[in-house]
Amino acid sequence: MKIRVDIMPKEGVLDPQGKAIGHALTSLGFEGVQDVRMGKSIILTLDETDPQKAESTATAMAQKILANMVIEDFKVTILQ
Amino acid sequence: MKIRVDIMPKEGVLDPQGKAIGHALTSLGFEGVQDVRMGKSIILTLDETDPQKAESTATAMAQKILANMVIEDFKVTILQ
Incomplete structure (x- = not known):
């Protein structure tokens, strides 16, 4: 199962990369x-085939490692 | 008008960041x-209000600067 995690800097957090672009x-x-x-x-790409379980796994991954919750927001989207 | 440009490494291109994650x-x-x-x-976030023009501008930006067309694919999505 493919899942996309989009991570963006929170509103109001300075984004020097964005500014440079x-x-x-x-x-x-x-x-x-x-x-x-x-x-x-x-x-x-996860082995998990149950969309709900895959989504909750991806959310846990985002909270623990992928995103810095102090300055970033994330969104999990099931692709297939 | 808000537009999202998603840039991903092409299929087959090595992605060391992804591997590390x-x-x-x-x-x-x-x-x-x-x-x-x-x-x-x-x-x-562009001044342009015509979705078609905004999309073509964003595509030009992606091809010229945002993406490295040799190793990356991009997708333009109109948000609002």
């Missing part, structure tokens, strides 16, 4: 860029 | 992890 886009001629936020996307 | 998960007691792939997720 925003500046790069503007300096390369892309206009109208208001804001850029950059996060991580992790695709897990 | 996989090992970390297994060594911390999560069983049944077959594979882990790690990519980037970039959320752009």
